[in-house]
Amino acid sequence: MKYEFKEIEEKWQKIWEEEGAFDISEDTSRPKYYALEMFPYPSGNLHMGHVRNYSIGDAVARYKTMQGFNVLHPMGWDSFGLPAENAAIKNGTPPADWTWKNIDTMRDQLKRLGFSYDWKREVATAKEEYYKFTQWMFLKLYENGLAYKKKSFVNWCPSCQTVLANEQVVNGKCERCKSEVGKKDLEQWFFKITDYAERLLADIDKLGGWPDKVKSMQTNWIGRSDGAEIRFKVKDSDKELTVFTTRPDTIFGVSYMVIAPEHPVVAELIKGKEEEAACLEFIKKVHGMSEIARSSTDTEKEGVFTGVYMINPLNGKEIPLYLANYVFLDYGTGIVMGVPAHDQRDFEFAKKYNLPIDIVVQPEGQNLKGEDLTESFAAEGIMENSGEFDGLSNRDALEKIIEKVEEMGIGERKVNFRLRDWLISRQRYWGAPIPVVYCEKCGTVAIPEDQLPVQLPANVKFTGQGKSPLSECEEFMNTTCPKCGGKATRESDTMDTFVCSSWYYLRYCDPKNDKIPFAKDKVDYWMNVDQYIGGVEHAILHLLYARFFTKFLFDQGYVSCDEPFENLLTQGMVLKDGSKMSKSVGNVVSPEEIISKYGADTARLFILFAAPPERDLDWNDTAVEGSFRFLNRVWRAVDELKDYASYDAVDSKNLNENEKKLRFAVNAGIKKVTDDFDRFNFNTAISSIMETVNALYQYKDAVGVEDYNKAVLGEALKSIVMLLSPIVPHITQELWEILGNKGDLSHTPWPKYDESALVVSEVEVVVQINGKIRDKMMISADLDSKGMEEAALASEKVKALIDGKTVVKVIAVPKKLINIVVK
RNA sequence: GCCGGAGUGGCGGAACUGGCAGACGCCCAGGACUUAAAAUCCUGUGGGAUUAAUUUCCCGUACCGGUUCGAUCCCGGUUUCCGGCACCA
Numbered sequence: 046m047k048y049e050f051k052e053i054e055e056k057w058q059k060i061w062e063e064e065g066a067f068d069i070s071e072d073t074s075r076p077k078y079y080a081l082e083m084f085p086y087p088s089g090n091l092h093m094g095h096v097r098n099y100s101i102g103d104a105v106a107r108y109k110t111m112q113g114f115n116v117l118h119p120m121g122w123d124s125f126g127l128p129a130e131n132a133a134i135k136n137g138t139p140p141a142d143w144t145w146k147n148i149d150t151m152r153d154q155l156k157r158l159g160f161s162y163d164w165k166r167e168v169a170t171a172k173e174e175y176y177k178f179t180q181w182m183f184l185k186l187y188e189n190g191l192a193y194k195k196k197s198f199v200n201w202c203p204s205c206q207t208v209l210a211n212e213q214v215v216n217g218k219c220e221r222c223k224s225e226v227g228k229k230d231l232e233q234w235f236f237k238i239t240d241y242a243e244r245l246l247a248d249i250d251k252l253g254g255w256p257d258k259v260k261s262m263q264t265n266w267i268g269r270s271d272g273a274e275i276r277f278k279v280k281d282s283d284k285e286l287t288v289f290t291t292r293p294d295t296i297f298g299v300s301y302m303v304i305a306p307e308h309p310v311v312a313e314l315i316k317g318k319e320e321e322a323a324c325l326e327f328i329k330k331v332h333g334m335s336e337i338a339r340s341s342t343d344t345e346k347e348g349v350f351t352g353v354y355m356i357n358p359l360n361g362k363e364i365p366l367y368l369a370n371y372v373f374l375d376y377g378t379g380i381v382m383g384v385p386a387h388d389q390r391d392f393e394f395a396k397k398y399n400l401p402i403d404i405v406v407q408p409e410g411q412n413l414k415g416e417d418l419t420e421s422f423a424a425e426g427i428m429e430n431s432g433e434f435d436g437l438s439n440r441d442a443l444e445k446i447i448e449k450v451e452e453m454g455i456g457e458r459k460v461n462f463r464l465r466d467w468l469i470s471r472q473r474y475w476g477a478p479i480p481v482v483y484c485e486k487c488g489t490v491a492i493p494e495d496q497l498p499v500q501l502p503a504n505v506k507f508t509g510q511g512k513s514p515l516s517e518c519e520e521f522m523n524t525t526c527p528k529c530g531g532k533a534t535r536e537s538d539t540m541d542t543f544v545c546s547s548w549y550y551l552r553y554c555d556p557k558n559d560k561i562p563f564a565k566d567k568v569d570y571w572m573n574v575d576q577y578i579g580g581v582e583h584a585i586l587h588l589l590y591a592r593f594f595t596k597f598l599f600d601q602g603y604v605s606c607d608e609p610f611e612n613l614l615t616q617g618m619v620l621k622d623g624s625k626m627s628k629s630v631g632n633v634v635s636p637e638e639i640i641s642k643y644g645a646d647t648a649r650l651f652i653l654f655a656a657p658p659e660r661d662l663d664w665n666d667t668a669v670e671g672s673f674r675f676l677n678r679v680w681r682a683v684d685e686l687k688d689y690a691s692y693d694a695v696d697s698k699n700l701n702e703n704e705k706k707l708r709f710a711v712n713a714g715i716k717k718v719t720d721d722f723d724r725f726n727f728n729t730a731i732s733s734i735m736e737t738v739n740a741l742y743q744y745k746d747a748v749g750v751e752d753y754n755k756a757v758l759g760e761a762l763k764s765i766v767m768l769l770s771p772i773v774p775h776i777t778q779e780l781w782e783i784l785g786n787k788g789d790l791s792h793t794p795w796p797k798y799d800e801s802a803l804v805v806s807e808v809e810v811v812v813q814i815n816g817k818i819r820d821k822m823m824i825s826a827d828l829d830s831k832g833m834e835e836a837a838l839a840s841e842k843v844k845a846l847i848d849g850k851t852v853v854k855v856i857a858v859p860k861k862l863i864n865i866v867v868k
Numbered sequence: 869g870c871c872g873g874a875g876u877g878g879c880g881g882a883a884c885u886g887g888c889a890g891a892c893g894c895c896c897a898g899g900a901c902u903u904a905a906a907a908u909c910c911u912g913u914g915g916g917a918u919u920a921a922u923u924u925c926c927c928g929u930a931c932c933g934g935u936u937c938g939a940u941c942c943c944g945g946u947u948u949c950c951g952g953c954a955c956c957a
Contacts, residue, residue, distance in 0.1 A: 256872095256873090257872060257873075258872055258873060258951070258952080259872095260872085261871055261872045261873090261951095261952070261953090262871095262872080262951080262952050262953080264871080264872095264952095264953095265870090265871065265872090265952055265953040265954090266952085266953075268953075268954090268956075270956070270957085272957080288957080289956090289957065290957060291956090291957065292957080303957090339955090340954085340955070340956095341954095341955075342869085342954070342955050343955090344955075346955070369955095370955085371955040371957090372955085372956095372957075373955085373956070373957090375956095376956045376957075377956070377957060378957095380957090381956095381957040382957080383957090384957095388957070389869090389955090390955050390957075391957085393955090461956080461957090463953085463954095463956060581951080584951095584952080585952085654880090654881095654892085654893075655880060655881085655893090655894095656880065656881070657881085660874095660881090661950095662880085663879090663880070665879085665880070665894070667894060667895070668879090668880070668893070668894050668895095670894085671893055671894055672893085674908095675893085677907095677908095678908090681908085720884075721884095724884080726884090728880090728881070728882085728892085728893095729881090729882065729883095729891085729892080731892080731893090732881090732882075732891065732892035732893070733891090733892080734892095735892055735893075736891080736892070739892090742909085746909085746910085809888090810888090811887080811888045813887085813888090813937080813938070815937075815938090816936095816937060816938045817938095818888060821888075853937085854937060855937085856887090856937050856938080858887060861887055861888085862887055862888075862938090864887085864937050864938060865937085866937045866938095
């Protein structure tokens with residue numbers, strides 16, 4: 046009988062679907078396991094990255110199921126977003142139609158890969174029954190002062206025609222479309238994620254099951270820096286300006302101050318000064334710079350004197366105030382103190398504008414002079430020219446100066462974060478409407494919970510012109526105020542899709558609930574996600590937002606966990622010829638093609654075998670053939686041997702050498718594969734199964750048909766099929782049936798190995814002399830170190846090699862090696 | 869510049885806690901089966917020297933050094949590549 050993968054796969058997919066084989070519900074009699082893969086955006090077709098992501102997840106889910114866990118393994122659609130709207134602009138299809146069609150196609154593709162999802166729990170963020178609770182989330186944040194609207198300079202993508210969150214700007218470019226991002230002064234909605242900066246950072250320590258890489262990316266992104274804010278008086282005025290510094294120890298070395306050109310107090314400060322015109326000119330110039338140029342280290346530091354002098358509160362010195370292009374309004378206070386001797390940027394600026402370079406931290410045992418410096422000195426040293434702090438280490442002085450400043454009432458310790466509030470409004474149609482109205486009388490009014498959802502209207506025009514299409518839809522925009530009943534206008538912006546995906550893992554726990562987003566007891570049963578799997582591209586964006594949401598919901602008592610994802614696996618990319626598969630490069634291998642040529646099982650097997658999950662995987666057509674060959678090899682073995690297999694207990698006392706060898710390979714295989722699955726080392730798990738299959742062929746070769754040991758063969762065939770089943774579920778289920786078993790293999794308990802089959806009487810050990818391998822010998826497995834030493838020293842070969850030398854020491858590791866040290 | 873990760877045959881990769889480096893697979897070569905081919909099965913396959921021999925020996929996990937009886941693994945330094953952050957005060 047031939048391996049007809051197409052028939053087999055269709056047959057079992059149909060049966061699984063009809064039986065609801067993977068539907069799951071709460072069950073307190075078994076331990077639970079929540080296996081989650083990042084849900085896809087329904088772009089139209091599954092790509093290899095999806096296949097890899099979901100093959101890993103499915104292997105995990107199926108393995109855990111066989112181990113007796115009650116496994117939640119859901120799937121859904123991150124279905125709001127720009128491509129749907131762009132498709133609408135391009136060919137007139139309504140975004141909803143385009144989206145539902147794509148979902149149907151992709152759901153079908155997932156089913157053809159045989160993934161064990163509980164499809165009854167499917168969610169789609171663009172469905173009213175889902176987004177009404179995304180709106181609910183907004184309301185809760187709003188009630189708690191964590192959603193607010195403010196006017197500021199925001200990132201604007203000219204191609205997507207919408208604002209973007211900071212996290213969506215990568216190297217000055219739009220994360221989605223790669224266009225250069227500009228700045229616009231707009232009033233926008235934000236989530237106050239900065240309120241959680243401290244906890245989001247500190248709790249990274251709790252994420253023991255996350256890769257270091259992701260943890261370090263989040264740490265960098267949140268970007269904590271410790272220092273102080275210090276107020277400087279403006280000379281001849283009662284005004285003060287506050288700086289943030291991480292180096293309060295260098296305050297005696299301040300020789301100028303800089304303020305961001307767009308700082309709101311600048312206008313007032315320079316008003317009427319003779320420098321005013323020059324300053325205004327400079328502000329204009331800086332404003333014209335692109336974001337990339339503005340924030341590049343390579344851009345020359347430039348500034349202009351404001352005509353204003355400041356007073357250094359610690360030594361009373363008068364220092365000039367400059368505007369400069371290297372200071373940013375949105376970090377710290379937007380004002381910095383210039384210490385040229387101890388900061389490289391300040392040094393460059395001071396050189397250019399001839400400002401004093403005063404050393405206040407001297408490297409130990411040296412005597413640097415400011416005028417001799419060719420670069421700043423930023424390392425540790427001893428204080429000088431700093432009044433009462435002279436002679437201290439700068440580390441101690443840093444603390445003492447903060448204390449002093451606090452005592453003087455002119456400043457305090459301060460922690461700054463790089464993390465900005467999350468800009469969530471988008472000038473786009475295909476998203477969850479922000480549930481807010483603007484009333485002439487009451488101002489901004491949130492829609493009451495019981496009036497959700499704010500429905501997305503269907504009949505809108507798509508212009509792609511920088512304003513939400515909703516703003517042109519009068520029947521949507523014109524409404525009444527829920528508070529006073531008077532005339533009101535709706536908010537026309539929709540929410541960033543990352544808002545929708547920040548809580549979907551909770552919805553899976555209770556997907557059909559139409560009253561509340563989820564019932565607490567259900568979420569408490571399933572959460573945390575035991576294993577989350579997805580691409581590293583979400584290391585900051587989605588994973589940070591989801592952590593923020595979970596913490597907020599925890600604080601409000603809606604969930605009992607304050608971190609959502611216990612373990613995280615970031616799978617590598619799928620490459621072809623060394624570069625990422627993409628249409629423009631023309632190196633795309635389509636999953637459809639592979640499935641029809643070799644079947645889903647081969648695709649899954651290859652993808653898990655070719656590389657460990659977290660590493661990039663280079664697609665290789667001939668290696669795919671190899672995986673297909675292996676499945677055929679397994680198929681033929683079962684087909685040929687099925688009639689000689691029985692499931693009687695193996696009579697382990699009466700086995701010949703060949704039988705013992707096969708039993709050893711089978712049981713060692715079970716042990717190794719189990720260990721490997723526990724660590725998600727699917728590639729080595731598969732190689733172990735291959736070794737077991739090779740051992741089976743060797744047995745078959747060595748033994749005549751008439752001498753087959755049926756029980757040993759039965760054990761071997763059954764084990765191989767079971768061990769492979771989480772990876773290649775269709776062929777194994779079919780073989781399971783061919784071997785005469787009934788029922789669903791995916792819910793059959795995972796095999797256990799027989800310790801006694803692994804016991805061997807003799808082992809090969811290595812004999813080293815001075816650490817170099819000189820001999821190998823078979824010895825009794827229970828020989829202790831002493832016995833091994835004697836055996837080694839008795840060997841003729843060893844005797845010859847150590848002849849005339851003195852044995853200094855002998856190290857013997859039981860069952861492994863003997864090392865004889867001679868002189 | 870700071871932070872994180874990695875560097876092993878022709879290729880993908882293995883070696884779990886310091887104990888036989890290169891499992892398993894791909895490629896390649898040889899053999900068996902076949903009228904022939906395909907498929908399949910078996911054998912070989914890090915490099916170099918050496919031998920009548922499938923003998924014997926040397927080198928080898930980016931590089932230099934250290935610790936150890938013993939290092940792909942631990943420590944110090946160098947270097948290359950990948951990823952993140954970065955005129956962040």
